[in-house]
Amino acid sequence: MVVASRKAAYHHKDGEMTETLVKKNMSASRTSAVPNYRGQQVELGRETVGNVRCANPFMVAENVNVFYGDNHAIKDVTLEIGKKEVIALIGPSGCGKSTFLRCLNRMNDSIESARVTGNISLDGGDIYDKTLDPVVLRARVGMVFQKPNPFPKSIYDNVAYGPRIHGLAGDRAELDDIVHRSLERAGLLKEVKDRLDDPGTSLSGGQQQRLCIARTIAVNPEVILMDEPCSALDPIATARIEDLMDELCEDYAIVIVTHSMQQAARVSRRVAYFHLGYLVEVDDTDKVFTNPHHKLTEDYITGRIG
Amino acid sequence: MPNQMTSRARVEAGLSRRKRKEKIFRASGLLATAIGILFLGIFFSTLVAKGASAFVQTYLLLDVELTAETIAPGGELDLEYADFDGLVRTALRNNFPELSGRNDRRELNRLLSVGAGFQVRDLVVANPDLIGTTQEIWVPAASNVDMLMKGNIDATVDESLRNLSDRQIRWIDTLDQAGRVDLRLNKALFTNGDSREPELAGIRGAMMGSFFMLVVTIALAFPVGVAAAIYLEEFAPKNRWSDLVEVNINNLAAVPSIVFGLLGLAVFINWMGLPRSAPLVGGLVLALLTLPVIIIASRAAIKAVPPSIREAALGLGASKMQVVFHHVMPLAMPGMLTGAIIGMSRALGESAPLLMIGMIAFIVDVPGGFTDPATALPVQIYLWADSPERAFAERTSAAIIVLLAFLLLMNLAAVILRRRMERRW
Incomplete structure (x- = not known):
């Protein structure tokens, strides 16, 4: 039925795909079977299994659809992200978890063919509101990327960049303070405090990623999005980042996309499983990993781990 | 196992053929390089042999x-x-x-x-x-x-x-x-303007003319070219219109330079009433000529900036303009400057459009400003090559040597700038 909905989209290639059509596709495809990672057909079910709601919602996505041109990448996803909680988005490659993550701070805006429908709110305010500048949103919802991407500037300037452009520091002393505190929080200060003027790119991969985290928290965001932050790192650097996430979640909500189920199990409180653009199952981490309710989730988890 | 053996045997059988092919390819590459160097050697040695005597x-x-x-x-x-x-x-x-x-x-x-x-x-x-x-x-x-x-x-x-x-x-x-x-x-060669007497003729006038022209060209073409490249690469919507613009810019880079001269004659001199033979007009024409070169080079340099840097800045809440001016521009600058200097080298060596706007006149006085009548180095070379006196032959070669020296200097500057400004990521 995925094929069928693709076809429907194809026929409407010329005009804008209307939302009603999207909804029709959704309801049609949701009832049908989709292939699991072995190619077996599995019933998807009408609703996301588990509990998409949470006790203390901070970011709420309602019926979010994302299209890249004619490609329907995210299909009717509803998910709540709680205050100061770590939620992991897992799923096979191409399932849309990164796409969903990028919706949360409107990074998809820069992709011309991308179109987002539905509703996403941050602390009650619609983030796709026409009057809202994404600059403000991104200062509140920071992002750490898959590959460490420090600016080709000094370590100090890397961390100071965010506060500088947002005018967070009144004077040099205040900026110094922000930089030091952010590096401290990212667990990097000890290693770099004598060489803040060295280029950020001279650090090792794990240090670079922590520098990127320091850079993100220097702006003092409310939510941190992490897109496979450890996939380019060795296990020791990974462990350091995971420890860091444990500390950071005291202050920030963290949404992490990961391919490592062990990592999801270690760092997150809740887990959301995506499959072919659908949000299949959301629940507390231990419930998902010990007792997944949906066949697709179970297949994925056991297939990978077992 | 037998299957494995046969495939191994096949690989070994084909090995000598592969090696031969590689040898032939390398030899032909070497030959091509040698031919290139040979021609360059002939060019430079005849030039120096003919031109060196003009310096005394x-x-x-x-x-x-x-x-x-x-x-x-x-x-x-x-x-x-x-x-x-x-x-x-x-x-x-x-x-x-x-x-x-x-x-x-x-x-x-x-x-x-x-x-x-x-x-x-x-x-x-x-x-x-x-x-x-x-x-x-x-x-x-x-x-x-x-x-x-x-x-x-x-x-x-x-x-x-x-x-x-x-x-x-x-x-x-x-x-x-x-x-x-x-x-x-032969001090006269560097201190005098043109003259009918070969022993008194110098390239000072042409050098100053070229200099004033290049000043106008760079002052106009570099900012406009870079701004256009940034707009097209970072801000312009990707649609049929931007494709059309892109195709036209690429075509413009291939338009014969004499056409730009005609345009300069029609627009700058006939319509706008700017003076004939003036470095100002020459500079304007050459700016038009180098603009597409600079735009293309700058766009390539902007494209080469890794998207991860843009994403990092965007993710921190930088606005589009801040991303461009804080990150993309500094990283693309070496490439942009290289493009600009290569465009300038081309402008320095250009003579055809200058013929159309009257910069081929016989001018004895060394120009002192942008609107004084002037000629340019390549045009001076053409004028001397056209003169019947025997002594102008060696002066022609000498002027070519000077022009090449300037081109070499400019390209060297491009290399040094790129080396110094290049940053690794």
């Missing part, structure tokens, strides 16, 4: 009597009255007391450059104390003497086939034996 010039040492009654009758230097040419001619004639006839004198005087008198005049004007004394002065010889000294006039052929008579050659020999003929550094 034959001078005659004369004992010039700066008699007060000839140049300063009233006790003071009187430039309107003073006959410096006469002084120099007298000084030359003093070496040949046996000559008396009018024709003899005229023939002897032809050994001197018309610039000889001016040189003495300049000397006296700079130092009036010399009036009344006799000075040993090196004055430029006529270009035919120069050519004889450099071996470009064959003294063994029949008298009617050369520009110097047998008697003139004898006189020169006499002077030479007296140590009064010498090849000295």
Whole structure:
């Protein structure tokens, strides 16, 4: 039925795909079977299994659809992200978890063919509101990327960049303070405090990623999005980042996309499983990993781990 | 196992063929490089062989009597009255007391450059104390003497086939034996404007013309080109219109340069009424010419900035403009500058469009500004190459050497700038 909905989209290639059509596709495809990672057909079910709601919602996505041109990448996803909680988005490659993550701070805006429908709110305010500048949103919802991407500037300037452009520091002393505190929080200060003027790119991969985290928290965001932050790192650097996430979640909500189920199990409180653009199952981490309710989730988890 | 063996055998069987192919490819590559270097070598060696002699010039040492009654009758230097040419001619004639006839004198005087008198005049004007004394002065010889000294006039052929008579050659020999003929550094080449007399012609005027033109070109083409590249690459929506613009810019880079000259003639001179032969107009035309080159190079440089840097900045909440000016521009700058300098090199070497806007005129005065009539180095080369005097041939080569030296300098600057500004990520 995925094929069928693709076809429907194809026929409407010329005009804008209307939302009603999207909804029709959704309801049609949701009832049908989709292939699991072995190619077996599995019933998807009408609703996301588990509990998409949470006790203390901070970011709420309602019926979010994302299209890249004619490609329907995210299909009717509803998910709540709680205050100061770590939620992991897992799923096979191409399932849309990164796409969903990028919706949360409107990074998809820069992709011309991308179109987002539905509703996403941050602390009650619609983030796709026409009057809202994404600059403000991104200062509140920071992002750490898959590959460490420090600016080709000094370590100090890397961390100071965010506060500088947002005018967070009144004077040099205040900026110094922000930089030091952010590096401290990212667990990097000890290693770099004598060489803040060295280029950020001279650090090792794990240090670079922590520098990127320091850079993100220097702006003092409310939510941190992490897109496979450890996939380019060795296990020791990974462990350091995971420890860091444990500390950071005291202050920030963290949404992490990961391919490592062990990592999801270690760092997150809740887990959301995506499959072919659908949000299949959301629940507390231990419930998902010990007792997944949906066949697709179970297949994925056991297939990978077992 | 047998299957594995056969595939291994096949690989080994094909190995020699592969190696042969690789050898042939490498050999042909080497050959192509060698041919390129050979041609370059021929080009440079003939150029230097022909042009090097233009950097020296034959001078005659004369004992010039700066008699007060000839140049300063009233006790003071009187430039309107003073006959410096006469002084120099007298000084030359003093070496040949046996000559008396009018024709003899005229023939002897032809050994001197018309610039000889001016040189003495300049000397006296700079130092009036010399009036009344006799000075040993090196004055430029006529270009035919120069050519004889450099071996470009064959003294063994029949008298009617050369520009110097047998008697003139004898006189020169006499002077030479007296140590009064010498090849000295040709300062005129770098300090004078164009001239009908080869020994007085210099490239100063053309160099200044080229300089003023390039100033206009870079001041106009670089900011406009970079701004256009940034807009097209970072801000413009990707649609049919931007595709059209892109195709047209690429086409513009391939438009023959003479067409730009015609455009300059029609728009800048005929319609806007700007002066003819002016570096200002030349610069405008060359700016149009280099604009597509700079846009294309700058766009390539902007494209080469890794998207991860843009994402990082966007993710921190930088606005589109901050991303461009804080991150993309600094990283793309080496590439942009390289493009600009390569565009400038092309502009410096361009002559066809300048012909259309009147910069091919014979201009003696060194231009002092953007609207003074001027010519440019490549056009000067063309003008000299077109001149019949034998001595202009070596000057043509010398001017080419100077032009190439400037191009080399500019390209060197491009390399150094790129090295210094390049940052790794």
